[in-house]
Amino acid sequence: MPTHTPMATSSSAISLLKAIETTSAAVGVVGMGYVGFPLACAVDRAGYQTCGFDVDPIKIERLFAGKTYLGHMTDEPFAALAGSDRFSATSNVSDLSVCDVIILCVPTPLGEENEPDLSYVIQSTKSVASILRPGMLIVLESTTWPGTTREVMLPILEGGGLVCGEDFFLAYSPERVNPADAKFETASIPKVVGGIGDDALRLASEFYGRVVCDVVPVASAEIAEASKIVENIYRCVNIALVNELKLAFDKMGIDVWDVIKASATKPFGFQPFWPGPGLGGHCIPIDPFYLSWRARQCGAEARFIELAGEINTSMPSIVVERTCDELGTAAGKSVLVIGVSYKPNVSDIRETPAAPIIEMLQERGCDVSYHDPHCPEFPAMKRHTIDLQSVPLDEANVSAADVVLIVTDHAVIDWSMLGNYAKVVVDTRNAMDGIAATGRIVKA
Numbered sequence: 001m002p003t004h005t006p007m008a009t010s011s012s013a014i015s016l017l018k019a020i021e022t023t024s025a026a027v028g029v030v031g032m033g034y035v036g037f038p039l040a041c042a043v044d045r046a047g048y049q050t051c052g053f054d055v056d057p058i059k060i061e062r063l064f065a066g067k068t069y070l071g072h073m074t075d076e077p078f079a080a081l082a083g084s085d086r087f088s089a090t091s092n093v094s095d096l097s098v099c100d101v102i103i104l105c106v107p108t109p110l111g112e113e114n115e116p117d118l119s120y121v122i123q124s125t126k127s128v129a130s131i132l133r134p135g136m137l138i139v140l141e142s143t144t145w146p147g148t149t150r151e152v153m154l155p156i157l158e159g160g161g162l163v164c165g166e167d168f169f170l171a172y173s174p175e176r177v178n179p180a181d182a183k184f185e186t187a188s189i190p191k192v193v194g195g196i197g198d199d200a201l202r203l204a205s206e207f208y209g210r211v212v213c214d215v216v217p218v219a220s221a222e223i224a225e226a227s228k229i230v231e232n233i234y235r236c237v238n239i240a241l242v243n244e245l246k247l248a249f250d251k252m253g254i255d256v257w258d259v260i261k262a263s264a265t266k267p268f269g270f271q272p273f274w275p276g277p278g279l280g281g282h283c284i285p286i287d288p289f290y291l292s293w294r295a296r297q298c299g300a301e302a303r304f305i306e307l308a309g310e311i312n313t314s315m316p317s318i319v320v321e322r323t324c325d326e327l328g329t330a331a332g333k334s335v336l337v338i339g340v341s342y343k344p345n346v347s348d349i350r351e352t353p354a355a356p357i358i359e360m361l362q363e364r365g366c367d368v369s370y371h372d373p374h375c376p377e378f379p380a381m382k383r384h385t386i387d388l389q390s391v392p393l394d395e396a397n398v399s400a401a402d403v404v405l406i407v408t409d410h411a412v413i414d415w416s417m418l419g420n421y422a423k424v425v426v427d428t429r430n431a432m433d434g435i436a437a438t439g440r441i442v443k444a
């Protein structure tokens, strides 16, 4: 438990602190997706009454049934949560009125012009405002620009007349969960916490200290918000760097993967990042633009972010060029794409580079099919319409393809089979490294 956080002072804070310490506080999790579900599991395991609230009725149904809706998770954790007598699920916001701690884990996507879309944060904050009562702690976990908690949420919550820091408490604590990570899960990742005021910091630190392995209290909600964005910018910029290096080394006839493997043997001062077909997911391609937008608003520039975005978003078309180089005349040729989710071993296709790659290949007249054991059908996307279903990964399909294009290197893929039967493999992940092949392997 952090001892360096301030003491609670207001009477509402003192009684809430007691409820948190004795685990008699009831907790509401708003948004039961990739972040909210594992968080609710951790809160339940910590011994708190936990209510999962989501506007998606299908999720609520499945939460009650103990059936998974997150592709990288089995039914097991869902059945465990459904079986807990501390857990309930609801689509009815009034059910949250009994909660003492309410945590918001709703999406923060980009709008049409790459501007932050806070509509989910605003909508869910309004829902919370409708049931807000004295003695509640509200925490935002969604990734967002620094200032959102204070400038966007606070006025909505205070709109009903209750005062932040006296009647209710508001904090920000970024989520760092990495779906399908074999080593870390919500409870084993240290959590940064920043409050609007000392009492909020104290309460949120005490609460999370009972749910996760370690709490890192910081001086303000803005520092906590910024720390999360920096973590994602760090990845975005470094991935862009290796993607650019891949293109430069390729012209020199040098294998970038071999270079990075060699550099990574330095025991300090170097962290390896690997090139790929472009960024995907709900975080790395999106969050950095929250900061560049905010920086522009404040009269500053974030040139690294813009450049990294430019390089990373150009990768799918570079992969398509490399694939078409192998095809000669692209029209009428067949391309079998391996893996369409944005990263290995998950079914999440949000912002996946597979979507623009497939579309561009189709525009050039290629006959595109795909294999992805995690995505049997290509799900509907906002900006892409891909009417395809996963085909089996067998000898017939692999040998029939003019090019097999590896976009996502799921652990279950039989790379040796590709090596045995593919005429040409265009490999964006270095998945064929060390695999014997009868055809050509082209790194892209």
Ligand SMILES: NC(=O)c1ccc[n+]([C@@H]2O[C@H](COP(=O)([O-])OP(=O)(O)OC[C@H]3O[C@@H](n4cnc5c(N)ncnc54)[C@H](O)[C@@H]3O)[C@@H](O)[C@H]2O)c1
Pocket (backbone or CB within 6 Å): 030, 031, 032, 033, 034, 035, 036, 053, 054, 055, 056, 059, 105, 106, 107, 108, 120, 123, 124, 127, 141, 142, 143, 144, 175, 176, 177, 178, 179, 282, 283
């Ligand atoms: N997915 C990740 O790996 C990850 C990791 C760290 C942080 N984050 C951040 O966490 C936030 C949530 O991401 P996610 O991946 O869990 O999103 P998600 O889409 O998987 O889940 C969000 C859930 O919120 C629900 N929702 C939307 N509006 C709502 C409302 N008004 N009231 C109640 N529920 C509502 C949706 O139905 C959905 O179930 C985002 O800001 C994201 O950037 C995500």
